[in-house]
Amino acid sequence: MKNKAFSRRHFLQASGAAAIWIPTAAKGYTSSEMLEFYANAEMSVNVSKWELDTPALCVDLDLLEANLDKMASTTLANGIASRPHAKTHKCPTIAQMQMDRGSVGICTAKVSEAEAMFQNGIDQILNTTGNVTPTKINRAMNLRQQCPGFIQATDSPHNARLLSEAAVAKGLIADVVVDVDPGIRRTGIPFGQPALRLAQLIDQLPGLRLRGMLCYDAAAQHVVGFETRKAETLERMIQATDTFELMKASGLNTEIFSGGGTGTYNIDHEIKGMTDVQVGSYVFMDAQYMSIGGEEDVEVYSDFATSLTIMTTVLNDQYEGRVTSDAGAKACTINQPWPIVKGETGMRYRSGSDEFGTVLYDDEPSKTYKVGDKLEVIVSHCDPVVNLYDQMYAIRGDKVEAVWPISARGMSA
Ligand SMILES: Cc1ncc(COP(=O)(O)O)c(C=O)c1O
Numbered sequence: 001m002k003n004k005a006f007s008r009r010h011f012l013q014a015s016g017a018a019a020i021w022i023p024t025a026a027k028g029y030t031s032s033e034m035l036e037f038y039a040n041a042e043m044s045v046n047v048s049k050w051e052l053d054t055p056a057l058c059v060d061l062d063l064l065e066a067n068l069d070k071m072a073s074t075t076l077a078n079g080i081a082s083r084p085h086a087k088t089h090k091c092p093t094i095a096q097m098q099m100d101r102g103s104v105g106i107c108t109a110k111v112s113e114a115e116a117m118f119q120n121g122i123d124q125i126l127n128t129t130g131n132v133t134p135t136k137i138n139r140a141m142n143l144r145q146q147c148p149g150f151i152q153a154t155d156s157p158h159n160a161r162l163l164s165e166a167a168v169a170k171g172l173i174a175d176v177v178v179d180v181d182p183g184i185r186r187t188g189i190p191f192g193q194p195a196l197r198l199a200q201l202i203d204q205l206p207g208l209r210l211r212g213m214l215c216y217d218a219a220a221q222h223v224v225g226f227e228t229r230k231a232e233t234l235e236r237m238i239q240a241t242d243t244f245e246l247m248k249a250s251g252l253n254t255e256i257f258s259g260g261g262t263g264t265y266n267i268d269h270e271i272k273g274m275t276d277v278q279v280g281s282y283v284f285m286d287a288q289y290m291s292i293g294g295e296e297d298v299e300v301y302s303d304f305a306t307s308l309t310i311m312t313t314v315l316n317d318q319y320e321g322r323v324t325s326d327a328g329a330k331a332c333t334i335n336q337p338w339p340i341v342k343g344e345t346g347m348r349y350r351s352g353s354d355e356f357g358t359v360l361y362d363d364e365p366s367k368t369y370k371v372g373d374k375l376e377v378i379v380s381h382c383d384p385v386v387n388l389y390d391q392m393y394a395i396r397g398d399k400v401e402a403v404w405p406i407s408a409r410g411m412s413a
Pocket of ligand 1: 085088107128216218221260261262263278279280281282
């Protein structure tokens with residue numbers, strides 16, 4: 001046994017190769033205890049998600065795997081590749097599961113996220129956010145030096161020149177894509193001639209190799225109603241296609257045209273020229289995505305299952321019509337719509353207070369809670385929630401099957 005502290009817990013050992021530990025008193029396990037248990041690969045540890053110290057971030061493995069399989073089979077059938085965005089999960093284990101299902105690489109939002117992925121074995125990375133400071137440009141080029149599969153997005157001639165200088169200084173030719181703005185004016189260079197001129201400049205710069213372009217339409221992803229979403233996406237992306245065609249007609253390298261997300265994953269293959277979808281949230285889903293409606297199910301976006309939940313404990317039941325839990329803004333964020341109590345009806349969850357959540361009962365709640373009871377909530381918006389936790393528990397049925405480090409947690413630089 002790896003850690004003597006755990007033998008003192010009087011776990012029973014079953015015969016055979018795998019050891020099954022049965023806790024004599026199921027009082028709950030802290031995150032560091034859980035990490036130690038599961039770090040020992042020879043052990044099979046019999047801990048239920050209901051025994052976890054809370055708040056605890058959990059991913060349902062059956063649902064996660066179904067989401068990953070569905071995205072892999074849909075993109076394959078639609079003749080488009082996937083380059084999933086790791087900003088959602090920040091977890092190399094999930095990135096590897098995506099690569100194992102045929103993704104051409106992953107995306108990252110920050111160079112620090114990319115570093116964490118590379119350090120954990122992921123070597124095909126497209127960093128979708130530009131790096132503009134000398135520090136970040138240097139970090140990106142350092143990463144490129146170690147990771148030939150690293151591609152950096154850029155959206156201005158000045159930035160492209162800085163990237164090229166940094167690459168030349170390191171004796172590199174670094175791969176880049178042009179980030180094209182889909183008309184939302186957040187990042188990216190405008191469609192058409194400005195994007196073309198940038199691509200041509202990159203093609204000439206000694207330290208850069210043009211790989212193509214990216215155009216992520218953030219505004220399209222949460223448009224309510226499948227048909228409206230589809231119409232808006234296809235309309236807006238016409239100019240992206242035209243820009244891509246311009247680059248192609250100019251003899252530039254156009255092997256990558258990356259874009260799209262979870263809301264448009266089954267629309268993006270109709271965008272002429274698009275090579276791969278940067279889908280992120282589909283792995284977990286969340287209350288925000290549930291509300292946009294899908295092609296089959298117009299009410300709820302049920303194409304993918306809500307695999308990510310937070311376990312929380314009731315701290316106070318003394319007041320009529322409500323209980324207080326231990327998962328507030330620091331465990332759930334204050335994004336809205338609010339978290340949803342999984343499997344229950346007639347109650348609403350609020351996570352506005354720093355350390356406290358509130359369950360408000362409606363007229364006929366499907367159950368009521370006492371102090372010490374646990375409940376499970378579906379997250380409001382998955383990306384920022386994941387960023388609050390060091391590890392997530394991988395759950396099969398009710399049992400914890402593994403503890404996965406969220407290696408890029410807090411990697412916002
Ligand atoms: C550049 C980029 N690509 C892809 C995504 C993934 O989007 P989604 O989570 O909607 O799949 C995001 C999410 O914000 C993004 O910023």
